[in-house]
Amino acid sequence: MLGYPGANSVGYTGKLLNKLMDSLVDNISFPVFPDGNASVARLLVRKLVPAVAPNTSGASSNAMESILTDRFDYSQLDRSDAPVRIRLNSTAVNVKNIDDGVEVSYVQNGKPYKVQARHSILACYNGLISHLCPELPEAQKENLKYGVKVPLVMTSVLIRSGASVHASGPVQYQCPGSYFSVVTKAPPVSLGDYRDGSRGDNPLVLVMLHAPAPRNNGQQNARDLYRLGRHKLYTTTFETYEKEVKDQLTAMFGGNGFDAEQDIEAITVNRWSHGYSYEYNSLFDPEWEEGQAPHELGRAAIGRISIANSDSEAQAYLHSAIDAAARAVNEIIG
Numbered sequence: 001m002l003g004y005p006g007a008n009s010v011g012y013t014g015k016l017l018n019k020l021m022d023s024l025v026d027n028i029s030f031p032v033f034p035d036g037n038a039s040v041a042r043l044l045v046r047k048l049v050p051a052v053a054p055n056t057s058g059a060s061s062n063a064m065e066s067i068l069t070d071r072f073d074y075s076q077l078d079r080s081d082a083p084v085r086i087r088l089n090s091t092a093v094n095v096k097n098i099d100d101g102v103e104v105s106y107v108q109n110g111k112p113y114k115v116q117a118r119h120s121i122l123a124c125y126n127g128l129i130s131h132l133c134p135e136l137p138e139a140q141k142e143n144l145k146y147g148v149k150v151p152l153v154m155t156s157v158l159i160r161s162g163a164s165v166h167a168s169g170p171v172q173y174q175c176p177g178s179y180f181s182v183v184t185k186a187p188p189v190s191l192g193d194y195r196d197g198s199r200g201d202n203p204l205v206l207v208m209l210h211a212p213a214p215r216n217n218g219q220q221n222a223r224d225l226y227r228l229g230r231h232k233l234y235t236t237t238f239e240t241y242e243k244e245v246k247d248q249l250t251a252m253f254g255g256n257g258f259d260a261e262q263d264i265e266a267i268t269v270n271r272w273s274h275g276y277s278y279e280y281n282s283l284f285d286p287e288w289e290e291g292q293a294p295h296e297l298g299r300a301a302i303g304r305i306s307i308a309n310s311d312s313e314a315q316a317y318l319h320s321a322i323d324a325a326a327r328a329v330n331e332i333i334g
Helices: 012-027 038-048 064-068 126-132 138-144 222-235 238-256 294-298 318-333
Strands: 091-098 101-108 111-117 120-122 150-159 172-174 182-185 204-210 264-276 305-307
Touching: 038 064, 091 120, 091 126, 120 318, 126 138, 126 294, 138 294, 150 222, 150 238, 182 238, 204 238, 222 264, 238 264, 305 318
Parallel strands: 120 305
Antiparallel strands: 091 101, 101 111, 150 204, 150 264, 172 182, 182 204
């Protein structure tokens, strides 16, 4: 479907599959927001706190399209008279069971606070939960720490004119051995009042993916490499990313007239030191019996504290986070 030669190499079946997928690709439609899952988060917040995004687009009040152009009123998030309150910039530092409830300690603007509730769901990086909840059994702490987040660098490059890129043809490029392993045009989304304008000579956003993992020395597993990659991510300067962006795009599109010094308007480097949830790798991880994998043992509720996040599903996807949230809520209301 993506034009990889590998399927063709397995014979008639692979070639037939490629041909079939090529014929279907124009009819495949994926619901995509221009800012990715950020709009999903805003939709969830609007459902909980409707006043945060009053609909001004003319779309129906529940239409997902309206969230793209409606401005958020952050002053509505944490009102004392609201049935749901969302408190930003508040870092949890301790969560523990108390009589008939849970106590959460957090820090906001350098000051410590405590809040109590009947139940709590920890939907954070599961590897941190062993530090947030000292009362957890040691075996459960070790299971929670098993999965190591995958470090990623997602770099967005705004080009003044997309003509030189469009002239090459493809939408996405796989670049094995290059600094950025994937180079792709941002999805051309037109949804509601938000319209795509990336065609022709108009400005174009390219997304470039870099996974900062060193080569395996023969004794390391995937989790070791992710930790080393995180250190490399922290120590790499913006100047290095900038140079690699310019060099690679010049190599790819210079023949079509691309000039990095003249054509690049802006570069944004998003460093995800704790990016994607860990997914088991058959090269390094055992095949556990159902219910015995680290993420399954680690997510067990303790008292009135439940555990969610896509980490608890060992999958780095939105639907995994939703599944985890539904499970945690059902543990409470069950």
